[in-house]
Amino acid sequence: MNRVLITGANGMLGRAVTAVFSRHVDVVSLGRKELDICDEEEVRAVFEDEHPDVVINCAAYTDVDGAEKNFEEAYRVNALGPGNIARAAKLNNAKFVHISTDYVFDGSGSKPYREDCRRAPINAYGKTKAIGEEIIEEEGGEFLIVRTSWLFGPYGKNFVKTILGLSQRMKELRVVDDQRGSPTYTxxxxxGIFRLCSCRANGIFHFSNTGHCTWFEFAEEIISLAGKNTKLIPVSTKEFPREAQRPSYSVLDTTKYQSTTGHRPPHWKDGLRDYLQLIKLGKEL
Known part of the structure; x- marks a missing residue:
């Protein structure tokens, strides 16, 4: 791994990946303005110009509710775009690293989902991400798919920022308490992606911070660590209707990651503390 191309580099995850990989290897970071992954000719041209040996796709349509009304756009970005990259990577003998989601599962389970569990998405966003995974597998090149969950971090919209913002102007907040997952710091x-690439891991892996909680429990920790006095009220999903159905349980099993890298992911509360410290220091954007 000498030269890494990062797509979607201006997003919340893309910036974090760029920061981590830039410490170790030569990195080319391209945002949407520099590279539209849905344009196959653009993708091929970038490979010919930059000659990466690894490409990490952080570009995605992540508006879960918006995907219900804009399925075609979500499909273009989450399925067709990764297909374009997979073909170009295979043609140029490069490894393709793609970021996917816990939402490829239906949430009907009660044990952490392993990599070999059946895909069964229940919303449009999850369906487009699942199709993207299938297209990458079908292309047959060298690939690494990393599924993750409940992302938060600097440089973008996320649950932590939303809760903190609402707590500034509301005395009470109603938060869903019957959806469970693992918040993950970008x-x-x-x-984790760097460690997998360093191990030359291939196939599908799960990475999330350890531990799990409901959105309500996540909000409780945010309010507590931030020293806010906002009252939180637990509600059911039925009391808080959204355009897209959410999995009620989407905890990921990271055993394969841990056995491959020898590294145990930090707890989600540690990630939250790190992020809140950035905010405290005024480094959140």
Whole structure:
């Protein structure tokens, strides 16, 4: 791994991946303005110009509710775009690293999902991400798919920032308490991706911070660590309707990651503390 191309580099995860990989290897970071992954000719041209040996795709359509009304756009970005990169990577003998999601599962389980569990998405966003995974597998090149969950971090919209913002102007907040997952700090995920690449791991892997919670429990920790007095009220999913259905349980099993890298991901509360410290220091954007 000498030269790494990062797509979607201006997003929340793309910036974290760029920061981590830049410490170790030569990095070319391209945002949407520099590279539209949905344009196959653009993708091929970038490979010919930059000659990466690894490409990490952080570009994605991540508006879960928006995907219900804009399925075609979500499909272009989450399925067709990764297909374009997979073909170009294979043609140029480069490894393709793609970031996917816990939402490829239906959430009906009660044990952490392993990599070999059946894909069964229940919303449009999850369907487009699942199709993207299938297209990458079908292309047949060297690939690494890393599924993750409940991302938060600097440089973008996320649950932590939303809760902190609402707590500034509301005395009470209603938060869903019957959806369970593992919040994951972008910089910890970026480090996990680097460790997998360094091990030359291939196939599908799960990475999330350890531990799990509901959105309500996540909000409780945010409010507590931030020293806020906002009252939190637990509610059911039915009481808080959204355009897209969410999995009720989407905890990921990271055993394969840990056995491959010899590294145990930090707890989500540690990631939250790190992020809140950035905010405290005024480094959140």
């Amino acid at each position: 910089h910890h995920l970026a480090d």
